Amino acid sequence: MSLIEITEVRKSFGSTEVLKGINLDVEPGEVIAIIGKSGSGKSTLLRCINGLETINNGSISVAGAQFIDDELHLKALRLKVGMIFQQFNLFPHLTVGGNVILSQTVVKKTPRPEAETMARKMLERVGLGHKFDAYPDELSGGQQQRVAIARALAMQPIALLCDEITSALDPELVSEVLAVVRELATEGMTLLMVTHEMKFARDVCSRVVFMHQGRVHEIGPPEGVFANPKTPELRQFLGVH
């Protein structure tokens, strides 16, 4: 059984159909890059997987848990998949440590000392142990994004969804975030990432999904997709002729 099973998922905003029947199975430990033009539905697909958007049709299940739109099921689902956003979305009124501790104590009811130990461990893992008491606005974009990763990891998810996590960063800060993601990948974390970092996708990912007009247009290992694109749309997207 696959870890994440996406079957015939359809999603519309009003009369516009954004996802037109998506099928995708993700095995444990896979790193999947979702690429495509803006408006192709790649972010929407990611947001559907952890219930930030409700789907109109089809089914999504994560480690056997079906996506059902009520607070209890959503919570169960979200404990399994963490999400990292383009805009970091750290909680500005809490310290870095507080950001990583809060959801553990509030959602998982972990006792505070344990949550703090976990928070320090995760911050250490992304190389920011020394920023425990800093506030988010005292950090650079790259550091904030690494805190966001630590915050998601502290919930011990079985998969991480990354929604263009380097797109809001200055070019010189991209690599520090990607280095963390690369490490997660080698440690066997299941990752689904919407990204524009083609080189990274080529180096790290096990499979690349090219989305076009709400459908999975082409899918395969990065060597195949990048070196030998089959469809004209993908060729155009990659700029090879």
Added chain:
Amino acid sequence: MIEFTTWDIIRNLLLATRWTVLLSLVSFVGGGTAGLLLLFLRISKRKALRGFARYYIELFQGTPLLMQLFIAFFGLGLFGIDVPAWLAAGLALILWTASFLAEIWRGCVEAVAKGQWEASASLGMGRFQQMRYIILPQALKVAIPPTVGFSVQVVKGTALTSIIGFVELSKAGTVVTNATFQPFTIYGLVALIYFALCWPLSKSSQILERKLNVAHRNH
């Protein structure tokens, strides 16, 4: 004819000011509590609750406070319920204050970036936890200046309760005027006392606004 010394006048007005202050406090605290409840309804996921809060707010903001006082005082009397002036005054002011505070606070909640809702949701927090730990602490900073500013409106709103016979500062002013025949002096003093109550509030609202803006940690 009895002569009143200036001290007599001022003393009587100040004694009545106690009731203005008390009524303001009750309205503000009561209205704040009811307003918070109303805020939760207003931003609820359930359509019916949202609708109720919206109509409540529109009703109380769209009718004069004076009419609300009349209805609370005379209207309930028609049904054989004897409402003392202080109760009608307190009740009407609480309901009126709640409608304004709820709407002010809704704006503040909506000022919190949408990403904060999404991030906290993706960490598994329920709606109440999101409000309690993420949204309200951030909305609070934005809310303090307009809330303190609105308290000035509450203080001035209490003056209307004199019409249904609640003896606070304005009513005391009328009573004293009737005895002394010096309306200009008396109402001048009454105005000064109101000013002394309201000015520090609006001033502190301004100061808070500047302070919280500087310390605004959002960006």
